[in-house]
Every structure is written in C-alpha cells, then in structure tokens.
Amino acid sequence: MASISFKQVVKRYGAGKSSVQVIHGINADIRDGEFIVIVGPSGCGKSTLLRMVAGLEDISDGEIRIGDRVVNQLEPAERDIAMVFQNYALYPHMSVFDNMAYGLKIAKVPKEEIRARVEKAAGILELMPYLDRKPRQLSGGQRQRVAMGRAIVRQPKAFLFDEPLSNLDAKLRAQTRLEIQKLHRELGITSLFVTHDQVEAMTLAERMIVMHGGVMEQFGTPEEVYSKPATTFVASFIGSPPMNLLHHAPGLEQGNILGIRPEHLDLAEDGWSLLVEAVEMLGAERLIYAKLGPDSLIVRLHEGEQAPRPGDTIKVKPRTDRLHYFDAKTGGRISS
Amino acid sequence: MIERRPALTVLSHLVLILGVIIVAFPVYLTVMASTQTAQEIAQHVPMSLLPGGNMLETYRVALFGGKTSAGTTIGAAGPMMLVSLVSALVIAIGKIAISLLSAFAVVYFRFPLRSLVFWMIFVTLMLPVEVRIGPTYEVVSSLGMLNTYAGLTVPLIASATATFLFRQFFLTIPDELVEAARMDGAGPMRFFWDVLLPLSRTSIAALFVIQFIYGWNQYLWPLLVTTDESMYPIVMGIKRLVAGEAYTEWNVVMATAVLAMLPPALVVVLMQKWFVKGLVDTEK
Numbered sequence: 001m002a003s004i005s006f007k008q009v010v011k012r013y014g015a016g017k018s019s020v021q022v023i024h025g026i027n028a029d030i031r032d033g034e035f036i037v038i039v040g041p042s043g044c045g046k047s048t049l050l051r052m053v054a055g056l057e058d059i060s061d062g063e064i065r066i067g068d069r070v071v072n073q074l075e076p077a078e079r080d081i082a083m084v085f086q087n088y089a090l091y092p093h094m095s096v097f098d099n100m101a102y103g104l105k106i107a108k109v110p111k112e113e114i115r116a117r118v119e120k121a122a123g124i125l126e127l128m129p130y131l132d133r134k135p136r137q138l139s140g141g142q143r144q145r146v147a148m149g150r151a152i153v154r155q156p157k158a159f160l161f162d163e164p165l166s167n168l169d170a171k172l173r174a175q176t177r178l179e180i181q182k183l184h185r186e187l188g189i190t191s192l193f194v195t196h197d198q199v200e201a202m203t204l205a206e207r208m209i210v211m212h213g214g215v216m217e218q219f220g221t222p223e224e225v226y227s228k229p230a231t232t233f234v235a236s237f238i239g240s241p242p243m244n245l246l247h248h249a250p251g252l253e254q255g256n257i258l259g260i261r262p263e264h265l266d267l268a269e270d271g272w273s274l275l276v277e278a279v280e281m282l283g284a285e286r287l288i289y290a291k292l293g294p295d296s297l298i299v300r301l302h303e304g305e306q307a308p309r310p311g312d313t314i315k316v317k318p319r320t321d322r323l324h325y326f327d328a329k330t331g332g333r334i335s336s
Numbered sequence: 337m338i339e340r341r342p343a344l345t346v347l348s349h350l351v352l353i354l355g356v357i358i359v360a361f362p363v364y365l366t367v368m369a370s371t372q373t374a375q376e377i378a379q380h381v382p383m384s385l386l387p388g389g390n391m392l393e394t395y396r397v398a399l400f401g402g403k404t405s406a407g408t409t410i411g412a413a414g415p416m417m418l419v420s421l422v423s424a425l426v427i428a429i430g431k432i433a434i435s436l437l438s439a440f441a442v443v444y445f446r447f448p449l450r451s452l453v454f455w456m457i458f459v460t461l462m463l464p465v466e467v468r469i470g471p472t473y474e475v476v477s478s479l480g481m482l483n484t485y486a487g488l489t490v491p492l493i494a495s496a497t498a499t500f501l502f503r504q505f506f507l508t509i510p511d512e513l514v515e516a517a518r519m520d521g522a523g524p525m526r527f528f529w530d531v532l533l534p535l536s537r538t539s540i541a542a543l544f545v546i547q548f549i550y551g552w553n554q555y556l557w558p559l560l561v562t563t564d565e566s567m568y569p570i571v572m573g574i575k576r577l578v579a580g581e582a583y584t585e586w587n588v589v590m591a592t593a594v595l596a597m598l599p600p601a602l603v604v605v606l607m608q609k610w611f612v613k614g615l616v617d618t619e620k
Binding site for chain 1: 510512513515516517518519520521522526530531534535
C-alpha cells in the first residue's frame with residue numbers, strides 16, 4: 001500500500017513546435033488506502049493520466065511518486081501496481097488460473113505460493129469453479145472478475161482501473177460497483193479509478209478528481225464536488241440532471257453566472273416566471289424543461305406538486321441558500 | 337445457398353461431381369498404372385483402368401531401386417524422398433520461424449526506418465524465384481553450397497508472404513493485451529513465447545501445410561544446385577525416370593509419382609484437424 005502524488009505532471013505528444021500538450025500540470029496527493037475516481041468527458045486526458053501512473057505512457061514533465069519512490073523512469077512491472085483494463089485484456093489461450101498466475105510466474109514466485117494466492121483471490125471473487133476455464137467460456141461479468149483477480153494476486157501497492165465497468169450491462173454494472181467497493185474495504189489498497197460516468201464516480205469515490213481538457217478542475221469528496229462545484233464545468237458535469245447555469249437571472253450582476261440545481265427550485269405563488277417547454281416523467285422524478293427569458297432551465301418537481309403542461313407559465317422560487325455564483329469569463333466559482 | 341430448388345441442387349451436384357472426376361481421374365490412372373507391369377501398359381492402348389497384379393513388385397523396385405524384368409536399372413526413390421522430406425521440413429519450419437520473428441520486429445518494435453524495412457520485405461513479393469534465380473545461383477555456388485542441404489533450402493526460406501501474413505495477424509491482437517503483459521512484467525521475448533506464439537498456432541499450422549508442399553514440390557531450383565545423385569529430391573527423380581532411359585518403365589514412374597504424392601497428402605490430412613480446430617475455437 002502506498003500514497004500516490006502528482007507534481008506538475010505534464011503530457012505532450014510529439015516534439016518541438018508541432019507538439020500537442022494534452023495534460024497541463026496536474027498536482028494532487030492521494031493518501032494511502034484512498035479510493036480516488038478520476039472523472040471527465042472523453043478526451044479530457046483521464047485515461048492518459050492513469051496510463052502515466054501505470055508506466056504505459058511517458059511522463060513529459062513533472063513527477064509521479066508511488067509511496068516514496070519517483071516512478072518516472074521505472075518499467076510498469078517495477079512500479080508494483082496492478083491494472084484492470086476496459087476490455088479486461090485476458091490472455092485468451094490461458095485458463096483463468098494461468099491468467100491470474102502469469103505475473104507471479106514471471107516474478108518467479110514459488111509454485112505453492114502462486115497456488116495459494118490465486119486460490120485466495122478466486123475465493124474472494126467467487127471464481128473457484130471457473131479456474132480451469134478459458135476466458136471465452138466466461139460471461140462478461142466473470143471475465144471482469146478474473147481481470148480483478150489478476151490484479152489482486154499481485155498484492156500491489158495500488159490498483160488502477162481503466163473504465164472497467166463500461167462493457168457491462170446496467171444491472172451488472174451496479175452489482176460490480178458494489179463488489180469493487182466491498183473489495184476496497186477488505187483490502188484497503190490505494191485505488192485510482194477512471195470513468196466518464198458521473199454516477200459511478202459519485203458512488204465509488206472517497207475523493208474524486210474532475211478533469212476537463214487536460215486540466216484538473218476540482219479535487220474533493222463527492223459531497224464537496226456536488227455542493228460546491230469549483231467551476232461551471234464541474235457544475236454542469238456532476239449531477240443528473242445537470243445544474244442550471246443562468247446568465248440572465250433576475251437581479252444577477254453583469255458578468256456573473258448563477259447556478260442552481262433543478263432540485264433546489266420550488267413551485268411558488270410568486271418568483272421567477274417560467275415558460276414550460278416540455279415535461280418528462282422518469283418514474284421517481286419529474287422534470288420540467290422551461291425558459292427563463294433567454295436561458296433554458298430544468299426544474300425537478302417535488303412529490304405532491306402538480307405537473308404543468310407545455311405552454312403553461314409557472315412561478316418558481318430558488319432556495320437562496322443553494323445559489324452558486326460563477327465568473328462568466330473564467331468559469332471559476334465566486335466564493336461563498 | 338438459402339434457396340431450396342431441386343433443379344439447382346441437381347445442377348450444383350453435377351458441377352461438383354464433374355470437378356471431382358476431372359481432379360481425381362489422373363490420380364486414379366496413376367495408381368492403376370503403378371499396379372501393372374510395363375509390358376501391360378505398353379501393349380494395351382489405351383491402358384486398362386483396372387488394377388493389375390504387379391503392385392508389390394513395382395513399388396519394391398521404385399522404393400529400393402534395382403533391375404526390372406526388362407533389364408533397366410532404376411534408382412531407389414527412398415533416399416530421394418528423404419532428401420525431399422528434409423528440405424521441405426527445413427524450408428517450412430525455417431520460413432515460419434523467420435517470418436514470425438521479422439513480423440514481430442516490424443509490428444512491436446520502434447526502430448529507425450521501420451516502414452522502409454517492411455516495404456523492402458514486401459517488395460520482394462514481386463520477384464518470384466525464377467526472376468532472381470541467376471544471381472541466387474551465383475551466390476550459392478560462390479559460397480560452396482552446391483549439393484548441400486543448405487543450398488537446397490536457405491535461398492527458399494526467406495518469405496515475404498508469410499511475414500506479411502503474420503504481420504496482419506499481429507496487428508489484430510489488441511494493444512491492451514500487450515500492455516497487460518508489460519504490467520505482468522513480461523519482456524518482449526517472453527511475450528512472444530507465452531502470448532503471440534500460442535495465439536498464432538492456427539496460422540502457423542496453415543502456413544506449415546502450404547510451405548511444406550511448396551518445399552516438397554520444388555523442381556527448378558534443385559535442378560540447378562544439385563549434380564550429385566544422392567542430393568536429388570523425389571520430384572527430380574520422377575523426371576529422370578522418364579527421360580533417362582530409352583525404354584520408359586511407366587509402372588515404376590507412376591509408382592514413384594504416387595510415393596511422391598503421399599507425404600504432402602498426409603500433411604494435409606493430418607493438419608486438417610488443426611484447421612477445423614482453429615475454425616471452431618476462435619481465440620482472439
């Protein structure tokens with residue numbers, strides 16, 4: 001187990017004038033045993049960052065430490081980490097047992113110990129009946145568990161997960177999410193988990209890194225990220241439906257943006273006057289898509305509130321303690 | 337075919353049966369001729385299509401050599417088959433080994449002029465053996481490799497086709513698998529042995545069959561580089577039986593031809609199991 005720290009980490013592709021910088025100086029300290037989720041839209045550099053920790057991509061500038069070792073120059077196998085890939089990357093011609101044992105075999109671990117470790121991991125992951133099977137004889141969820149088993153048997157200092165749930169169906173994804181959480185509680189190994197799914201990020205993370213365009217927008221607990229988004233990007237990316245960002249709300253200072261979450265708007269006798277454009281019924285929640293002047297906005301109806309019809313005009317009152325202000329130019333949060 | 341029309345079924349079977357007859361008849365003729373005596377073949381025109389009674393004697397002479405009843409001396413086919421077998425095996429295995437390694441280098445290593453190297457290999461596809469046979473002979477003879485197994489096999493081993501085939505196969509192997517192996521601490525050669533080679537099994541089997549037959553059927557090249565009878569491959573042996581003496585013992589020629597057909601046929605039959613296996617469990 002170990003901490004992981006990023007110091008001014010930069011990734012550039014190409015050299016000289018034609019080089020493209022995709023990661024712009026990441027600074028973060030991850031504590032020993034923490035479960036960190038790196039979340040962001042596709043192309044934001046989250047996978048690249050993870051692969052830099054793994055050693056599959058060079059670090060152009062800055063340094064990454066695992067424990068107290070700078071790992072910039074170390075080969076992936078020397079970094080004492082294990083990775084779970086999006087497509088599992090199991091060796092198709094090897095049995096489940098051999099897949100899990102391969103790394104240990106290369107590291108010249110004695111045979112009895114390999115057997116003991118693989119069987120222990122298989123026990124935790126309920127893979128015991130499948131040890132002799134080939135990956136193609138397993139379901140998606142089972143393959144996923146084998147990939148995790150391969151990581152566990154290494155007894156690494158840190159786990160790296162590269163969107164491991166994106167190939168599973170919705171039900172299995174929720175179940176595997178719980179399993180990963182349970183596993184982390186049991187083993188307590190520092191984990192970095194990359195995903196583009198904010199629900200996954202919110203449910204799994206102890207702390208999360210929100211990335212956008214190669215920049216770390218916010219680093220904090222899911223609670224903090226949700227209730228105090230550091231930028232307009234974080235505000236619109238985290239939470240479903242996303243936070244309303246209004247440029248022309250009544251009484252708003254010029255050059256500022258007002259943010260308010262759909263669930264923090266209440267129907268009222270007086271307040272903002274909205275023109276309803278559409279109403280969505282999603283089971284547990286009902287959403288109203290409406291216009292406030294030129295701004296679009298979503299209102300989430302509370303229980304017992306009567307749903308309006310498209311074309312109606314309704315009045316809503318924002319909860320004043322749940323207002324967020326951002327600078328329109330920088331997108332940064334204006335403190336409060 | 338999705339359609340089920342009786343007329344179409346009859347027609348397609350007719351075409352297939354015709355095809356089989358066209359292919360199979362010469363083989364049948366060869367086998368039948370090898371069971372008769374030379375006199376019987378010479379006297380009956382056209383020859384009888386039924387088996388004769390001289391089979392054992394004909395094959396004994398063809399395999400071990402000796403004097404026929406007509407007094408012709410026949411060279412033994414046995415040693416020639418051994419020469420053919422050794423060169424075909426060396427060519428097939430050598431081609432596969434070299435192509436695997438060069439494809440591995442071209443796909444997985446970054447080195448200067450990598451694509452130039454690949455295209456240089458690829459361009460040699462355009463030059464068949466016959467085109468470069470003069471200079472190749474010059475090289476082989478200057479190196480003193482005439483009448484040796486090295487002379488028979490080495491010039492035929494380099495293969496752009498096989499390199500290209502393995503390259504295409506390696507390109508289909510997902511990058512994540514390579515990365516997983518790196519994370520597991522496998523070096524390049526370890527990855528080659530433990531992952532690439534087992535995954536290439538079916539392509540290797542297919543290539544082996546093709547290259548074995550290619551090596552076995554070589555005629556022009558051995559004709560140039562061998563002058564010593566003990567280094568003649570079987571294919572050359574057949575030709576010598578026909579042209580060598582005034583009176584051709586057709587039954588022995590045919591028996592030798594059958595003997596020359598057997599090993600490649602055996603290889604195809606045995607390796608066919610592997611093909612089917614490769615088709616059934618797609619491991620990718």
